[in-house]
Amino acid sequence: MAVPRNSLRAFLGQAKVNLQRAISKNEKVTLVIGNESADLDSITSSIVYAYLRSITSSAQSPATLHVPLLNIPKADINLRPELLALLPHANIEQDQLITLDDLPDLDDMKQLLLPESTRWVLVDHNALQGKLGAIYADRVVGVVDHHTDEGKVPKDTGSEPRLITTSGSCTSLVINHCREAWDRLSCGTSSTGAAQAQGDTLMEDEAVTSLWDAQVAQLALASVVIDTLNLQDEHKTTEHDERAVTYLEAKINQCAKIGGRFDRTTFFNKINDAKKDLSPLTFEEILRKDYKQWTENGLNLGTSAVVQPISFLKSKINKDSDSNDYKALLEASKKFAKERELCVFSIMTAYEAENGGFARELAVLAVDDRGFAACKKFSDSSSEKLQLDGSDAEENGEHWFHVWKQGNLSCSRKQVAPLLREAMSA
Ligand SMILES: [Mn+2]
Structure with missing residues (x-):
């Protein structure tokens, strides 16, 4: 018709x-x-x-x-x-x-x-x-x-x-x-x-x-x-x-x-001003706002694109203190990942830096053995290409968590998600 x-x-x-x-x-x-x-x-x-x-x-x-x-x-x-x-x-x-x-x-x-x-x-x-x-x-x-x-x-x-x-x-x-x-x-x-x-x-x-x-x-x-x-x-x-x-x-x-x-x-x-204003949203809503999920080799990958830096997310979670501590961010991200049965969860930020330039960060979290292996593989194979420069990191039997500055600004989720998926594939 x-x-x-x-x-x-x-x-x-x-x-x-x-x-x-x-x-x-x-x-x-x-x-x-x-x-x-x-x-x-x-x-x-x-x-x-x-x-x-x-x-x-x-x-x-x-x-x-x-x-x-x-x-x-x-x-x-x-x-x-x-x-x-x-x-x-x-x-x-x-x-x-x-x-x-x-x-x-x-x-x-x-x-x-x-x-x-x-x-x-x-x-x-x-x-x-x-x-x-x-x-x-x-x-x-x-x-x-x-x-x-x-x-x-x-x-x-x-x-x-x-x-x-x-x-x-x-x-x-x-x-x-x-x-x-x-x-x-x-x-x-x-x-x-x-x-x-x-x-x-x-x-x-x-x-x-x-x-x-x-x-x-x-x-x-x-x-x-x-x-x-x-x-x-x-x-x-x-x-x-x-x-x-x-x-x-x-x-x-x-x-x-x-x-x-x-x-x-x-x-x-x-x-653009309306897009950048995340103040009315909760942490969970910010992660849901621009979220994509894939299943690779039986493993679920979740990715959230965020238009403010990791420090903004930290201050959102640590609302009672202005602490820059990453522990609460890690815990809240784990909760988000577990609710969606994710094996690997990534937050990709893209924002205007203080000097007026554009900047990117990448946070990657794995919550089980299969995820740990995939994340290590990803970090070994893609750190150089993405120019990853570490800050917060924690690896133990419970989780694998890294936050990096991403020097390669030309890679958005369109490029980073396929690299993660590749590391997860058999
Ligand atoms: Mn598009």
Whole structure:
């Protein structure tokens, strides 16, 4: 089913109804889902891809309603202040987002949302992990991603792309993939849907559609500037990101209502300040905020990406004293790891250092013998590459725990997690 061109706000309403019908009436549905960390990039990639693929068509891909699904429960939206700061720019509200809470309970999922009635497009990851993966992994029909290709998505993806390449933000790849079809829409070749949907005159039609476009463009732009530090992070920014930013800024400027007063740096600072403010969150919420898990060789690896330094986490836990002691951090991390049955748990920080530069740290914890062996292997094989420089460390029969400064700033979780997984593999 194709949908007429509409605002993002109206589109999300239609998408939610479409998913409900798939569940209650066993109708076919296409879902677009980001990775389990559900960072801003995953969320905007899925919403923007779903929206544009639902209202645009090309020779190989007819317009089909795509449902953007956030890979988190509804309650976890609140752990993402940068998303909450962004939503008003796209004129959407938290309640309109479609989350794991909109799927049937896990126990009946297979019966109520039949795998054979579903198609899944992955954005910002290329292997469907966890419980959804166990049921729907072989229903994946397309991918747009900037992580290492795990080879799980079929080579021939038909009407959906199989696009995996390096970029700062996955949303940049989504935009560059969809822009031609999006522009054809704006040229008016199929813009009558807007007039019909609105019941407006064609004069008003253009003002309305340019506003809709600018709202979608801001949603996409936010991830690109967050993931590339407003195109200033030389380790992450690629040509794809630069092209996407130029294009999205132009889309925003075409809208008379927003374009005149839009300033990209002000916009970046607003979203980035919201992202960095972890003060309302508890230690456990900070670890959950940007969390990914893998199973390798029967061992579970958990990783939390954090936008403040380890010293911030220590002060969060040692709230009654300003102690820089790592013991409480170690204990709280062990608790987090045990609750998730992890064998290895890692915290990766990336933050602005006091001298204004950018810095990274890596903390790695193992809680059982198999984890100890994997961590030793990781530390032996990757210390040099990552330029790890130790500070806190404790190794005994109970745990293996190291905190390092990571001199190699170009390696984020995208590079570090595969090294950990490799050390865990047989
Ligand atoms: Mn990403």
